[in-house]
Amino acid sequence: MPYLLDADKMYDLIIRNCHVLTPTANVRRNCDIVINAGKIADIQPTGQTSPTQARELVVANEQLAMPGLINTHAHVPMVIFRGLAEDVSLERWFNEFMWPLESNLVEEDVYWGMLLGLVEMIEGGVTTVADHYFFMDKAAQAVQEAGTRAALGWAVFGNQGYDALAKTAAFVERWQGQAEGRLTTWMAPHAPYTCDDDFLRAAVAHARRLNVGIHIHAAEEMGQTQTSLAKRGLTPIQVLEQTGVFEVPVIIAHGCGLLPEDITLLQRGGYRVGVAHAPKTYLKLGMGLTPILALRQAGIPVGLATDGAVSNNTLDVWESLRLMAMLQKHEARNPEVMTISQSLHIATQGSAAVLGLADRLGQLAPGYLADLILVDLQGAHHQPLHSVTASLVYNARASDVQTVIVNGRVIMRNRQLLTLDKAEIIRQVSRGMTRLAQRVPEKRIQVYNP
Amino acid sequence: MPYLLDADKMYDLIIRNCHVLTPTANVRRNCDIVINAGKIADIQPTGQTSPTQARELVVANEQLAMPGLINTHAHVPMVIFRGLAEDVSLERWFNEFMWPLESNLVEEDVYWGMLLGLVEMIEGGVTTVADHYFFMDKAAQAVQEAGTRAALGWAVFGNQGYDALAKTAAFVERWQGQAEGRLTTWMAPHAPYTCDDDFLRAAVAHARRLNVGIHIHAAEEMGQTQTSLAKRGLTPIQVLEQTGVFEVPVIIAHGCGLLPEDITLLQRGGYRVGVAHAPKTYLKLGMGLTPILALRQAGIPVGLATDGAVSNNTLDVWESLRLMAMLQKHEARNPEVMTISQSLHIATQGSAAVLGLADRLGQLAPGYLADLILVDLQGAHHQPLHSVTASLVYNARASDVQTVIVNGRVIMRNRQLLTLDKAEIIRQVSRGMTRLAQRVPEKRIQVYNP
Numbered sequence: 018m019p020y021l022l023d024a025d026k027m028y029d030l031i032i033r034n035c036h037v038l039t040p041t042a043n044v045r046r047n048c049d050i051v052i053n054a055g056k057i058a059d060i061q062p063t064g065q066t067s068p069t070q071a072r073e074l075v076v077a078n079e080q081l082a083m084p085g086l087i088n089t090h091a092h093v094p095m096v097i098f099r100g101l102a103e104d105v106s107l108e109r110w111f112n113e114f115m116w117p118l119e120s121n122l123v124e125e126d127v128y129w130g131m132l133l134g135l136v137e138m139i140e141g142g143v144t145t146v147a148d149h150y151f152f153m154d155k156a157a158q159a160v161q162e163a164g165t166r167a168a169l170g171w172a173v174f175g176n177q178g179y180d181a182l183a184k185t186a187a188f189v190e191r192w193q194g195q196a197e198g199r200l201t202t203w204m205a206p207h208a209p210y211t212c213d214d215d216f217l218r219a220a221v222a223h224a225r226r227l228n229v230g231i232h233i234h235a236a237e238e239m240g241q242t243q244t245s246l247a248k249r250g251l252t253p254i255q256v257l258e259q260t261g262v263f264e265v266p267v268i269i270a271h272g273c274g275l276l277p278e279d280i281t282l283l284q285r286g287g288y289r290v291g292v293a294h295a296p297k298t299y300l301k302l303g304m305g306l307t308p309i310l311a312l313r314q315a316g317i318p319v320g321l322a323t324d325g326a327v328s329n330n331t332l333d334v335w336e337s338l339r340l341m342a343m344l345q346k347h348e349a350r351n352p353e354v355m356t357i358s359q360s361l362h363i364a365t366q367g368s369a370a371v372l373g374l375a376d377r378l379g380q381l382a383p384g385y386l387a388d389l390i391l392v393d394l395q396g397a398h399h400q401p402l403h404s405v406t407a408s409l410v411y412n413a414r415a416s417d418v419q420t421v422i423v424n425g426r427v428i429m430r431n432r433q434l435l436t437l438d439k440a441e442i443i444r445q446v447s448r449g450m451t452r453l454a455q456r457v458p459e460k461r462i463q464v465y466n467p
Numbered sequence: 468m469p470y471l472l473d474a475d476k477m478y479d480l481i482i483r484n485c486h487v488l489t490p491t492a493n494v495r496r497n498c499d500i501v502i503n504a505g506k507i508a509d510i511q512p513t514g515q516t517s518p519t520q521a522r523e524l525v526v527a528n529e530q531l532a533m534p535g536l537i538n539t540h541a542h543v544p545m546v547i548f549r550g551l552a553e554d555v556s557l558e559r560w561f562n563e564f565m566w567p568l569e570s571n572l573v574e575e576d577v578y579w580g581m582l583l584g585l586v587e588m589i590e591g592g593v594t595t596v597a598d599h600y601f602f603m604d605k606a607a608q609a610v611q612e613a614g615t616r617a618a619l620g621w622a623v624f625g626n627q628g629y630d631a632l633a634k635t636a637a638f639v640e641r642w643q644g645q646a647e648g649r650l651t652t653w654m655a656p657h658a659p660y661t662c663d664d665d666f667l668r669a670a671v672a673h674a675r676r677l678n679v680g681i682h683i684h685a686a687e688e689m690g691q692t693q694t695s696l697a698k699r700g701l702t703p704i705q706v707l708e709q710t711g712v713f714e715v716p717v718i719i720a721h722g723c724g725l726l727p728e729d730i731t732l733l734q735r736g737g738y739r740v741g742v743a744h745a746p747k748t749y750l751k752l753g754m755g756l757t758p759i760l761a762l763r764q765a766g767i768p769v770g771l772a773t774d775g776a777v778s779n780n781t782l783d784v785w786e787s788l789r790l791m792a793m794l795q796k797h798e799a800r801n802p803e804v805m806t807i808s809q810s811l812h813i814a815t816q817g818s819a820a821v822l823g824l825a826d827r828l829g830q831l832a833p834g835y836l837a838d839l840i841l842v843d844l845q846g847a848h849h850q851p852l853h854s855v856t857a858s859l860v861y862n863a864r865a866s867d868v869q870t871v872i873v874n875g876r877v878i879m880r881n882r883q884l885l886t887l888d889k890a891e892i893i894r895q896v897s898r899g900m901t902r903l904a905q906r907v908p909e910k911r912i913q914v915y916n917p
Contacts, residue, residue, distance in 0.1 A: 099862075100854030104806040137847040300793035301861075303802045330861035331848050343750035352753045356554045397587040398781050398865070400893045401900050404550030411751075411780035412549075415848070416866035443850045450851050 028053045028071055029425055034063045035077035035391060036405065038084070040366065040380040042358035044405045050082060052387040055197070055425040059383050075427065077391050080419060081405060084379050085144025085166075085388040086334040087368035089320035090232070090270040090293030092150045092172075094130030096137065097446055097453050099326040107238065107302045111465030115327055117456040119151075126453065127152040129445040131159035136439050137332045139165065140432070141415030142390040144423045146332075147268055147293070147322075147372055149205050149232050153188050161196040164428040164436045166388060168268075168372050170205025170232040174463055175212035179219060182206070186223040193229065199424055201229070201372075203268070208234035209256045210241060210467035217260035230266030230289070230373060233257070238304035241467045242274035254279035263288040266373045270322065271295055272312075273305040280308065284315040291371025292317060294363075295324035296340040302328055309345055309363075310354060318375075320368030333415050338364045342410055357406045387425040393417050478503045478520055479875055484513045485527035485841060486855065488534070490816065490830040492808035494855045500532060502837040505647070505875040509833050525877065527841050530869060531855060534829050535594025535616075535838040536784040537818035540682070540720040540743030542600045542622075542775035544580030546587065547896055547903050549776040557688065557752045561915030565777055567906040569601075576903065577602040579895045581609035586889050587782045589615065590882070591865030592840040594873045596782075597718055597743070597772075597822055599655050599682050603638050611646040614878040614886045616838060618718075618822050620655025620682040624913055625662035629669060632656070636673040643679065649874055651679070651822075653718070658684035659706045660691060660917035667710035680716030680739070680823060683707070686724035688754035691917045693724075704729035713738040716823045720772065721745055722762075723755040730758065734765040741821030742767060744813075745774035746790040752778055759795055759813075760804060768825075770818030783865050788814045792860055807856045837875040843867050 030052040037045040037060055049066055051058045068074050102114030127150065138146060145166040148156055153171040160167040169192065171185035189202040204227075206212045206220040224231050236242050236253045245253050254275065257263060266289040275292075283290050294307045309319050321337040323329045338360060345355035369379025377386045392413060399408045399417075421429040428436045480502040487495040487510055499516055501508040518524050552564035577600065588596060595616040598606055603621040610617040619642065621635035639652040654677075656662045656670040674681050686692050686703040695703050704725065707713060716739040725742075733740050744757045759769050771787040773779045788810060795805035819829025827836045842863060849858045849867075871879040878886050 097851060098853070100852070100857035103854065103857050103861075104803055106802055110802070133847060133850060140847060297793065300797040301802060303796050303800045305800070330857065333848065343747065346753050347750040350753045350755070352556055352560070352751060353554055395893075397583060397590060397889060397893065398783065400583060401547060401897050401903075402550070403548070403900065403904060404553065407550040407553050407780065411553075414864055414866060416864060439847060443845075443847065447851050450853065453851075454853060 026070065028058060028066070030073045030075065030422070030427070031066055031068065031071035032075045032077050032082060032391070033068065035080055035082040037082045037381055038361070038409070040382060042361045042406055047079070050381065050389070052425045055387055057381060057383055057385050057387050060381060073427065075420060075430070080391040080393050082381060082389055082391055083409070084365045084381055085390050085421065085423065086142050086364065087320060087372065087379065088138065088143050088146040088323050088332065088334050089268060089291070089368050089371045090295060090322035090324060091146050091148050091332060092325035093134035093146060093148050093332065094127045094150050094156065095325035095327050096134045096332065097126055097130040097449065099330055101454055102327050107304065108465055110302060110328065112461065113458060114456065116461035116463045116465070117458055118453065119462045120460045121453050121455055122151060124152045124155055126449060128155035128159055129442060131156040132163065132437060132442045133446050134326070134332050135159060135163040135165055136434065136437055136442060139163065139421050139429050139434060140418065141333050141335065142392065142418035142421060143332065143334050144388040144390065144421060145372070145378065147232060154191070157192045157195070157200055160200060162436060164426055165423050166199045168201045168203055170203035172205045172207050174207050175216040182216065182219055182223065186227060189227050189229055193227070197424060203230050203232040205232045208237070209245070209253045211463060214256065214260050217257070217262055221261045221264060224265040230268065231262055232268040233262070234271070235269050236274035236279065237271050239274040242276060244467050252276055252279050254282060258282060258286070263290060268293055268371055270324070271299065271304070272307045273299055275308055277311065280311050280315050280317065283317050289373065290317060292319050293322040293371060294319055294341055295322040295329060295337060296344055297330070297336055298324040298328040300340070306344055306348055309341070310349065318367050318370035319363055320371035321364055334364070335413055335415055338410060357410050360410050361406060388423050390418050390422070391420040393419050476520065477522060478508060478516070480523045480525065480872070480877070481516055481518065481521035482525045482527050482532060482841070483518065485530055485532040487532045487831055488811070488859070490832060492811045492856055497529070500831065500839070502875045505837055507831060507833055507835050507837050510831060523877065525870060525880070530841040530843050532831060532839055532841055533859070534815045534831055535840050535871065535873065536592050536814065537770060537822065537828065538588065538593050538596040538773050538782065538784050539718060539741070539770035539818050539821045540745060540772035540774060541596050541598050541782060543584035543596060543598050543782065544577045544600050544606065545775035545777050546584045546782070547576055547580040547899065549780055551904055552777050557754065558915055560752060560778065562911065563908060564906065566911035566913050566915070567908055568903065569912045570907070570910045571903050571905055572601060574602045574605055576899060578605035578609055579892060581606040582613065582887060582892045583896050584776070584782050585609060585613040585615060586884065586887055586892060589613065589871050589879050589884060590868065591783050591785065592842065592868035592871060593782065593784050594838040594840065594871060595822070595828065597682060604641070607642045607645070607650055610650060612886060614876055615873050616649045618651045618653055620653035622655045622657050624657050625666040632666065632669055632673065636677060639677050639679055643677070647874060653680050653682040655682045659695070659703045661913060664706065664710045667707070667712055671711045671714060674715040680718065681712055682718040683712070684721065685719050686729065687721045689724040691724050692726060694917050702726055702729050704732060708732060708736070713740060718743055718821055720774070721749065721754070722757045723749055725758055727761065730761050730765050730767065733767050739823065740767060742769050743772040743821060744769055744791055745772040745779060745787060746794055747780070747786055748774040748778040750790070756794055756798055759791070760799065768817050768820035769813055770821035771814055784814070785863055785865055788860060807860050810860050811856060838873050840868050840872070841870040843869050
């Protein structure tokens with residue numbers, strides 16, 4: 018509901034003279050965005066408030082304001098391993114690279130890796146991430162310091178046992194709603210192929226008790242679905258249903274192995290389910306693609322994601338957006354599908370819905386959380402600017418993001434980070450490179466054998 | 468052949484303390500690149516020459532030096548229309564958008580559009596472009612001023628007649644070898660579906676007489692190939708062979724409709740043919756993909772391209788490189804094909820070979836032309852830098868390019884353009900936006916009906 022502005026009142030932050038991407042993917046030119054108590058109080062034609070009414074002023078100079086990008090599935094601290102597993106099959110990627118590499122992890126790596134990934138994401142306009150990793154107290158601490166928003170889950174495999182699962186539930190309790198409400202938490206059992214049915218049921222019990230959702234890998238690619246069908250006559254999605262996972266909100270990564278009957282199951286059940294789509298990973302690992310058009314037709318939210326940087330190499334959601342749009346046209350051999358406005362809807366409201374936050378994130382509108390970014394479209398690669406929205410999907414680069422605001426607080430201004438010490442973070446991560454790059458094949462945290 | 472450095476001699480330019488991408492996609496750390504008379508004189512460990520031996524010095528601070536990127540097929544001045552034809556089929560793209568829009572073109576538009584595209588390309592590390600457009604004297608003038616390298620062809624349709632063709636040949640004569648040798652020229656009949664056989668034969672006669680090649684669209688997508696087979700029992704490639712086009716060097720854009728027998732024909736003929744690959748256009752217009760793996764197996768050079776910005780939206784060859792690599796893995800459903808070193812080979816030596824310049828461009832090695840760029844890999848999105856070559860293919864952004872050198876001359880230094888006035892160019896292009904965006908359906912320069 019819109020707030021009424023009072024000419025005498027002071028506001029926390031006014032963003033002066035920006036163009037605004039609307040929830041229907043139009044552009045309102047020359048507006049001021051008025052922010053108070055972490056929320057958008059109003060958006061109005063430039064000049065109706067006075068700069069003296071702002072405790073803090075951002076002069077936008079006609080940059081484009083849009084909702085901060087949301088990364089709906091990542092393993093952010095994996096940036097510490099990026100570039101170490103290239104040009105290999107999915108099976109080798111897990112068994113010869115990723116899982117041996119992760120046996121090198123210590124708690125401190127997650128802290129510095131999370132900070133490094135947050136630097137990259139803030140610089141690229143990502144204000145919220147749904148992260149799925151280990152030693153998550155350190156990740157939460159990093160998010161708290163960075164000033165961003167996150168939905169964090171502590172990943173756990175079935176063979177770690179129920180005590181380990183209980184510890185991930187304790188993490189949920191510790192951090193839910195912390196950091197001025199910027200943190201939400203999720204249970205994060207790894208996948209149906211690494212967690213047996215009873216383990217999944219136990220995860221659901223924790224989630225119900227704590228009133229949180231489950232963030233899980235499922236039907237990552239068609240081979241997994243076929244193996245699951247062959248082994249037990251059920252698709253991974255059917256396994257999730259039978260184990261009660263859909264009784265709570267669910268983020269599914271990545272769904273490239275979804276069958277039409279899985280989508281029907283999700284639709285008929287009316288479950289609170291969203292699918293995280295990380296196309297760069299899928300291309301690089303030859304996993305096929307999530308059936309986004311069918312999911313959207315069934316009313317199931319789809320969001321953008323980067324996955325971890327060992328498959329995706331970057332945490333750049335602009336790349337995910339562009340690839341998502343282009344690949345849907347390519348797969349359908351139809352350039353008229355996945356229009357610019359649909360693509361922007363996925364990048365904003367779709368991604369917010371995957372995280373269950375569509376009522377407060379993903380739109381620039383009064384009452385919504387003040388998570389937003391200013392994008393400079395004056396660069397030669399945007400000019401002449403016949404279409405702002407086409408430029409956002411097909412021309413924009415992470416480096417075009419100038420200013421980042423989360424929860425009403427400016428955390429990057431004109432590309433200067435205000436909360437994190439980038440040089441120190443890179444120095445800390447670089448110190449560990451040799452140790453982190455070691456691979457002892459028999460020393461790995463898990464075996465991929467879906 | 469390597470030059471011997473003389474301790475007393477002066478050199479035009481020394482790039483001090485860079486890491487160097489080698490022709491085999493390895494990295495030589497901490498080198499100086501010595502440049503004289505527009506060519507690379509030597510590459511040696513840092514410190515063997517004295518800065519006092521350099522007329523000009525670039526301090527690279529361990530940035531990565533690599534060959535300047537080569538855009539093997541573009542319509543650069545089309546940047547003036549970018550964003551005006553989105554989410555439409557290939558047929559509508561041509562008939563309702565592109566060709567009506569191009570009826571607005573005047574000579575001056577090509578000049579300013581070419582300059583704007585050159586700004587974007589220089590800022591993104593592109594040092595050479597094979598351009599295929601209209602009013603090409605203006606394009607040549609722009610390249611001359613920008614200081615870049617180009618292979619220019621004046622596009623012509625069969626229905627414009629033989630006088631028009633002769634004028635494009637006169638352009639070839641006027642500009643071949645001009646701008647200190649930075650300009651080469653090509654005959655540029657548009658496509659076999661817009662030029663009849665006699666017209667193609669006439670283009671070949673001009674090319675032979677002038678000792679230049681032919682840059683032409685052919686087998687752009689499979690529908691064109693099927694139509695050609697249905698209409699006359701020949702594929703577009705067979706048409707080119709029958710009309711003698713392969714008697715001269717040829718750049719084929721885009722080849723998404725190449726059949727296995729076309730590739731065999733090109734291989735058996737031993738023709739001097741290269742294929743320009745612009746994957747972003749193909750995804751956006753649902754055109755399928757060039758069969759790159761088969762072409763390379765047949766020994767036919769493949770290069771990277773952007774096509775025009777009305778389909779590709781940008782002139783960013785990093786994007787073409789990344790998409791090319793990932794899409795080959797995706798199409799083959801095999802992550803082990805199109806490795807990083809193969810991808811970098813295509814981006815450098817492959818693209819040089821498509822332009823017939825493999826003996827002087829595409830490698831950093833003594834005797835090669837001094838067209839090179841310095842790339843900053845210190846950004847958070849590259850860190851920690853476990854693999855330089857992985858970062859070049861999967862992480863690098865146009866905005867990471869810091870310094871650009873063409874023919875031994877620095878044309879961008881620390882992201883400052885030294886030859887062009889960006890603000891003035893954008894101002895000039897923007898002035899024409901309303902006029903350029905007009906579309907009168909019956910007023911179009913050509914009809915798409917392959």
